[in-house]
Amino acid sequence: MNVILYLLGASLILGGGGLAVFLWSLRSGQYDDMEGAANRILFDDEER
Amino acid sequence: MNLFKFSPSPCGRGLGGGGVATSAAPSPQPPPARGGGESFAPLSPAENTCVHCDQAAPPGRRFCCPGCAAAYETVQSLGLGRYYTQRILDPTLRALRPDPPERRDLSRFITTHADGAHELTLAIDGLQCGACVWLIESVLAREPDLLVGRVNMTTRRLRLHWYGSAERATALVDAIERLGYRLMPFDAAALAAARDSTDRALIRALAVAGFAAGNVMLLSIGIWAGEAGGLLHDMGPATRDLLHWVSALIAMPAIAYAGRPFFASAAAALRQMRTNMDVPISLGVILVTGMSLVQTMQGGPHTYFDSAVTLLFFLLIGRVLDHRARGQARATAEQLLTLRASDVAVLQSDGSIERRGQHAVAPGDRVLVGLGERIGVDGVVERGASLLDASLVTGESLPVAAAPGTQVFAGTLNLGETLVVRATATGNGTLLAECARLIEAAEARRSRFVVLADRVARRYAPAVHVTALSTFLWWYFAAGVPASEALLTACAVLIITCPCALALAVPVVQVIATGRLFRAGVLLKSPTALERLADVDTVVFDKTGTLTEPTMALVKGPDFDQFALRIAASLAAGSRHPLARSLLAASGPVAVADDVVEYPGQGIQAGDIRLGSWAFCGRAPSPQPPPAGGGGESKLLPLPLREGVGGKGPVLWLTRPDAPPVRFDFAETLRPDAVPTLERLRRLGLAVRLLSGDHAAAVAPVAAALGIASWPAERTPVQKVAAVEALVASGRKVLMVGDGLNDSPSLAAASVSASPASAADISQTVADLVFQGNLLAPVAAVIETARRARAVMRQNLALSIGYNVLMVPLAAAGFVTPWLAAAAMSSSSVLVMANSFRLRGWPA
Numbered sequence: 075m076n077v078i079l080y081l082l083g084a085s086l087i088l089g090g091g092g093l094a095v096f097l098w099s100l101r102s103g104q105y106d107d108m109e110g111a112a113n114r115i116l117f118d119d120e121e122r
Numbered sequence: 123m124n125l126f127k128f129s130p131s132p133c134g135r136g137l138g139g140g141g142v143a144t145s146a147a148p149s150p151q152p153p154p155a156r157g158g159g160e161s162f163a164p165l166s167p168a169e170n171t172c173v174h175c176d177q178a179a180p181p182g183r184r185f186c187c188p189g190c191a192a193a194y195e196t197v198q199s200l201g202l203g204r205y206y207t208q209r210i211l212d213p214t215l216r217a218l219r220p221d222p223p224e225r226r227d228l229s230r231f232i233t234t235h236a237d238g239a240h241e242l243t244l245a246i247d248g249l250q251c252g253a254c255v256w257l258i259e260s261v262l263a264r265e266p267d268l269l270v271g272r273v274n275m276t277t278r279r280l281r282l283h284w285y286g287s288a289e290r291a292t293a294l295v296d297a298i299e300r301l302g303y304r305l306m307p308f309d310a311a312a313l314a315a316a317r318d319s320t321d322r323a324l325i326r327a328l329a330v331a332g333f334a335a336g337n338v339m340l341l342s343i344g345i346w347a348g349e350a351g352g353l354l355h356d357m358g359p360a361t362r363d364l365l366h367w368v369s370a371l372i373a374m375p376a377i378a379y380a381g382r383p384f385f386a387s388a389a390a391a392l393r394q395m396r397t398n399m400d401v402p403i404s405l406g407v408i409l410v411t412g413m414s415l416v417q418t419m420q421g422g423p424h425t426y427f428d429s430a431v432t433l434l435f436f437l438l439i440g441r442v443l444d445h446r447a448r449g450q451a452r453a454t455a456e457q458l459l460t461l462r463a464s465d466v467a468v469l470q471s472d473g474s475i476e477r478r479g480q481h482a483v484a485p486g487d488r489v490l491v492g493l494g495e496r497i498g499v500d501g502v503v504e505r506g507a508s509l510l511d512a513s514l515v516t517g518e519s520l521p522v523a524a525a526p527g528t529q530v531f532a533g534t535l536n537l538g539e540t541l542v543v544r545a546t547a548t549g550n551g552t553l554l555a556e557c558a559r560l561i562e563a564a565e566a567r568r569s570r571f572v573v574l575a576d577r578v579a580r581r582y583a584p585a586v587h588v589t590a591l592s593t594f595l596w597w598y599f600a601a602g603v604p605a606s607e608a609l610l611t612a613c614a615v616l617i618i619t620c621p622c623a624l625a626l627a628v629p630v631v632q633v634i635a636t637g638r639l640f641r642a643g644v645l646l647k648s649p650t651a652l653e654r655l656a657d658v659d660t661v662v663f664d665k666t667g668t669l670t671e672p673t674m675a676l677v678k679g680p681d682f683d684q685f686a687l688r689i690a691a692s693l694a695a696g697s698r699h700p701l702a703r704s705l706l707a708a709s710g711p712v713a714v715a716d717d718v719v720e721y722p723g724q725g726i727q728a729g730d731i732r733l734g735s736w737a738f739c740g741r742a743p744s745p746q747p748p749p750a751g752g753g754g755e756s757k758l759l760p761l762p763l764r765e766g767v768g769g770k771g772p773v774l775w776l777t778r779p780d781a782p783p784v785r786f787d788f789a790e791t792l793r794p795d796a797v798p799t800l801e802r803l804r805r806l807g808l809a810v811r812l813l814s815g816d817h818a819a820a821v822a823p824v825a826a827a828l829g830i831a832s833w834p835a836e837r838t839p840v841q842k843v844a845a846v847e848a849l850v851a852s853g854r855k856v857l858m859v860g861d862g863l864n865d866s867p868s869l870a871a872a873s874v875s876a877s878p879a880s881a882a883d884i885s886q887t888v889a890d891l892v893f894q895g896n897l898l899a900p901v902a903a904v905i906e907t908a909r910r911a912r913a914v915m916r917q918n919l920a921l922s923i924g925y926n927v928l929m930v931p932l933a934a935a936g937f938v939t940p941w942l943a944a945a946a947m948s949s950s951s952v953l954v955m956a957n958s959f960r961l962r963g964w965p966a
Contacts, residue, residue: 078361082368085337093333100325110275113252117208 170711175219175302176211178711186711189220193301202260209253218248218302228291231307239269242282242291247304249278258298265294280305324442327380331435334376335428339944341365341372342428346941349423359421366418366425373427377411380434383441399579399621402586403437406616413613416606424610429617429943436622436951444629444649466498467491469542483545491541496533500547503528508538509699521699533863537699538720573650574912575628578919579621586619593934614933617943623922623950628915630958635911638962643894644904651890653915654874655908657855661803661901662846662872664860665814665824670790671896672861672880673700674772676708677787686784688712690776693726693733701774701788702726730779739775739783790820792827793898800828802902806909809854813842815864842868859901861885876901914961918954925950 099105172179172186174194179186185194197205211218233241249255255273258280262271267290270283282294295305345365348357381404388404391397407430414425468476469488483489483499491497497510509521510530521537524530530543590612597608636646646652663669676687691709694702697720706712715728725734732739774786793799800810812833814821825833834845846868849856858865858872861881869875869888877889886892893900929946932938938946 078364082341085340086368086372089333089337093329096329097326100322100329105325107274107276110252110255110273113255113275116252117256 172219173206175217177217177219180711180713183713187219189300190218190302193218193220196261196300197257200261200264202257205253205257208256210251212250218250220300220302221304228295228307229288232288232291234288239283239285240288240291243308244280244282244295244305245308246273246278246280246298247306248302249273249275254303257301258303261297261301262294265297268294279308321442321445324383324438324445327383328435328438328442330376331380331431331438334372334380335431335435338369338373338428338431341369342940342944362423363418363421366427369425369427370415370418373431374411374415376431377407377434380431380438381407384434384437397580397583399575399583399625402583402616403433403620403625405587406620407433410613410617413609417610420606422606424940426613426617426940426943429940429947432944432948433617433620433622436948437625440626440629443633446633485545485547487545489543489545491536491543496535497530497541497543498532499543499545500531501529501543501545503530503541504544505542506539508536508541511535511537511700537697573628574653574915574919575624578624578923582621582624582923586616586621589619589930589934590615596934597936611934611936614936614938614943615930618929618933618938618946619926620947621922622947623925623954624919626951626954627918627922627958630955631911631915631918631961634958634961635907639891639904639907642900642903644900645892645894646890646904647892648874648890651874652908652911654855654890655857655905656912658808658857658874658905658908660809660811660849660854661857661859662811662813662849662868664858664862664865665812665816665821666790667861667880668859668865668878669796669812669824669828669898670792672878673707674704674788675791676704677789678708679787683784686776686781687786689715689731689778690733690774690784690786693718693728693731693776697726701772701786704788705774705786725774732777733774736773736775739777790824792824793896795897795899796828799898799902800830802899803905806902806905808857808905813837813845813868815839815842815862839864839867843871846871857901857905876904911961914958918957921954921957922950925953 104111170179170181170183171177172190173184174190174197175186177186185191197203228242231242235241246258252275255275258273259271262268262282265271265284267286268282268284270281271294273280280298282291284290284294299305345357345362347353348362349355384400384403384407387398388400391401410426410430414427414430417423417425466478466483467490468478468483469490470476475490487499488504489497489499489501503524503526505526507523507525510524511521511534524541530541593615594608594612597603597611598605601608632649632652635652639646648654687705687709691705692712692715694705695712695714695718697703715731718726718728720726721734721738725732725738727733772788774788776784776786803810810828810830812821812825812828812830814833814835815837816835818835821833821835825831834841837845842865846856846858850871850873855874856872858869858875859877860866860869860875861878862885866885866888869877869885874891875889876891876893877885879886879892879894881889881892891904893904925946929938933943
C-alpha cells in the first residue's frame with residue numbers, strides 16, 4: 075500500500091497548486107471586471 | 123451575468139444636457155394625430171439618424187449636432203472608425219451625444235502617490251457595450267504619460283493613473299467627454315471607505331473550503347469503501363488511521379480559515395446575548411471537528427472531517443451570493459450619490475469665480491448659476507431673470523419665472539439666463555437637506571424588517587441545540603453508553619441539523635430573482651426589498667411623473683397644423699423649456715432656425731416669427747382676441763388626459779406675419795400602460811390609491827380614468843408622510859411609487875418604495891427599487907416576481923426543514939454513519955438550489 079503515499083502526496087501538491095494559483099489570480103484583481111473581460115476579448119489591443 | 127445592462131441614468135431629469143438629448147428624441151408614444159396630420163408624411167427616426175449618437179437628425183444631415191460631428195471626426199482621425207461598425211447600442215441608455223464642455227475642478231478628487239503619480243476614479247455614464255470600453259481605452263492610449271486608463275465595465279468606472287501635472291486630469295476627462303460620455307469623479311476618501319474587502323475574503327474562504335472539501339472527500343470515500351461493510355472491506359486499521367490523519371491535517375487549517383466569517387458573527391451574536399443562524403453552524407462545526415480529532419487520535423472508526431468542510435463550503439456559497447446581492451445595492455447607491463454631487467460657482471468680491479463643493483459655500487455668498495445648471499443652495503435671486511424648473515423640489519411640472527427677489531431652492535434647474543443668487547442656506551440648511559432629514563426620520567420610525575431566514579433561524583437554533591443535547595443525555599444516562607460514543611451520536615445530530623440548505627434557501631432565490639428583474643429593467647437596491655414586496659397589499663401612487671409621463675405632451679386636435687408644428691419646433695429646438703422639448707418630441711427631427719433669440723419666461727423669436735405666451739406673441743398684429751387664462755406662464759395644471767383638446771392646459775402660440783396665430787395645447791398624459799397596469803395590480807388583490815401634491819382639479823380626471831376611488835390631493839410632503847404612515851400603522855403593507863423630491867419622505871415611510879428612473883435623484887436614492895423606461899408595467903411585474911420568489915423561498919425552507927424532520931430521528935437513534943451524513947447533507951443543498959433555479963424558467 076506504499077503507493078497510497080505517492081498518491082496522497084501528488085494529489086495534495088496538485089490541488090494545493092491549483093488553490094495557490096486561484097488565490098493569486100483573485101488577489102491580482104482578475105475577477106474584478108468579469109463583464110469587461112468577456113467583451114475585451116472581442117477587440118484587438120491598441121499598441122501604444 | 124449582465125447585471126448592469128442598463129445604467130441607473132440619474133441624468134434622466136435634465137442634469138445637464140443628457141436630459142435634452144433623451145427627450146428631444148421622438149417620443150415612442152406620440153399623442154395620436156387625428157386627421158389633418160395624415161397629409162404630411164412624418165419622418166420616422168429610422169430614416170435619418172445621427173452617425174455618431176444614433177439619435178434622430180434633421181433630414182439630409184449626417185449629424186444631429188456639432189458635438190456629434192466633432193466626436194465622429196475625433197474617432198475617425200484617431201483611426202478608430204471600427205467603433206461604429208462594432209458597437210451595439212442600447213436604446214434605453216443615455217444617448218452618446220456630447221454635452222457642451224463644462225469647467226470643473228477635479229483637484230479634490232485626485233490622489234497623488236509618493237512616486238508622483240496621480241490617480242483619479244470616475245463614474246461613466248453612457249457606457250453601452252464592449253466597443254465603448256475599447257474606444258475609451260484606445261483614445262486614452264494615445265495620451266502620453268498616461269500609465270493606466272482602464273474601464274471597469276461591471277462597476278462602470280474609469281480609473282486614470284498618470285505622471286506629470288495633476289491638471290492633466292481635465293484634458294483626459296475632456297477627451298472622453300467630447301466623445302459623448304459623461305464622467306463624474308469619485309471622492310477618493312469615499313472610494314477607499316467603500317472598497318470592498320469582505321467580498322474577496324469570502325471568496326478566498328470559499329476557495330480554501332472547496333479545496334479542502336474536495337480532497338477530504340476523496341480520502342473519505344476511500345475510507346468508506348474500505349471499511350468493514352463497505353465495497354472492498356480490505357482496509358487495515360493502520361491505513362484507515364493514516365487517511366484519518368491526512369484528512370485532519372487538511373481539514374483543520376481549512377476550517378480554522380474558512381470558518382472565520384461564521385465564528386466571528388456567532389461570537390458577536392453571543393456577546394449580545396442573542397443567537398443567529400451562525401451560532402448552530404459554528405457550534406456544530408467546532409464540535410464535530412473536535413470530536414473527529416479525538417476519534418483520530420484514539421484510532422476510532424468514524425470521523426466527520428468531510429462533513430464539516432463540505433458544510434462550510436456550501437454555507438460559504440450562500441454567504442457569497444448574499445453578499446453579492448447586498449454589494450450590488452450598495453454600488454448602485456454610491457453611483458447615484460456620485461452623479462448627484464456637483465460644484466457651485468461662487469462669485470468672489472474681486473469678480474473672479476471659484477468653484478467649490480456645496481458644503482464649502484457659506485450663507486451670504488453670491489453664487490453664479492448658468493444655463494442648465496442646478497442651483498446648489500437655497501437663496502434669493504440678486505441679478506438676472508430666468509425660468510426655473512422646480513419639478514424636483516415642488517412637483518410642479520411647469521417652470522416658474524425668476525427675477526431679482528425670487529426665493530429659490532437647492533435642486534432647482536435653471537432653464538434660462540445666468541442668475542446670481544445670494545445664498546441664505548447652504549449644505550445641511552437647504553430644503554433638499556430638510557427633505558433628507560424627513561427621510562431619515564421616516565426611516566427611523568419604520569420598524570425594522572426581519573428577513574424570513576432570520577425569523578426561521580430564531581426558532582431553529584434553540585431547537586437544534588436542545589435536540590443535540592437531549593440526544594447526548596439520553597445515550598449517556600438512559601442507554602448507558604460511554605461519553606465519547608454518546609457525543610459521536612450527538613455530533614451526527616448536529617451535522618444533520620446544520621442549516622446548510624437553510625442558509626442557501628433564501629440567498630439563491632434572491633440572486634436569481636434580482637438578476638431576472640435587472641434584465642427586465644428594474645434595479646433592486648435593497649436586499650430585503652423582494653420579501654417586503656411580496657407582502658404588499660396596498661399601492662400608493664404619486665401622480666405627476668409617476669402615473670403620468672414626466673413631460674407634458676402636445677395635444678393634436680382634429681384640425682392640427684403639422685406645418686406650423688415644424689416651424690414651431692425649429693424655433694424650439696434650442697430651448698430647454700419643457701414645452702419646447704415636447705414640441706420637438708411631437709414634430710420629429712427638424713433643422714434649427716437661424717437667429718433664434720430666447721426670452722426666458724416669455725418666448726422665442728426668430729425674425730418675425732414668435733413662439734411663446736400670448737402676451738409675448740400678441741405684440742404682433744393679430745385678429746384673434748387673447749384667450750382667457752391662456753399663456754405659457756400659466757401655472758394651472760391642466761387637463762391631464764389626451765381628450766383635453768381646447769381646455770385650460772398650458773398653451774404656446776405661434777405667430778407669423780402672413781398667417782393666423784396657431785395655438786398649441788399641452789397636457790399631462792398618462793403613461794401608455796397605466797390603465798392595464800392598474801388593472802393587473804387589482805387582479806393581484808392590491809388596493810390602489812393616489813396621493814398627490816397637485817390641485818384636486820388636476821388629480822380628479824386621472825383618478826377617474828384609472829378608477830381610483832381614494833385620491834387625496836394638494837398634500838404637502840409632511841401630509842404625504844402622515845398619510846402613508848397612517849396606512850402602515852393600520853396594518854397595511856404599502857408600496858409607495860413616486861418620483862419627486864416631495865415624495866421622497868413618504869417613499870422612506872412606506873413598507874417598500876419604487877421610483878421611475880426619471881425621478882429626482884434623491885427619490886431614486888431612497889427608493890428600494892428603480893424602474894427604467896416609459897412604462898408602469900414593471901411595478902406589477904416586480905410584485906409578481908417577488909411573490910413567486912417568496913413562494914420558492916418558502917418551498918426551500920420547507921424542503922430543508924422537512925429533510926431535518928426525516929433525518930434527525932435516524933441520527934438521534936445512532937443510525938447515521940459519516941457517509942450517510944455527507945450524502946444527506948449534500949443532496950439537500952443541491953435540491954434547494956435546483957428548486958431555486960426553477961424561478962429562471964418562469965415566463966416574465
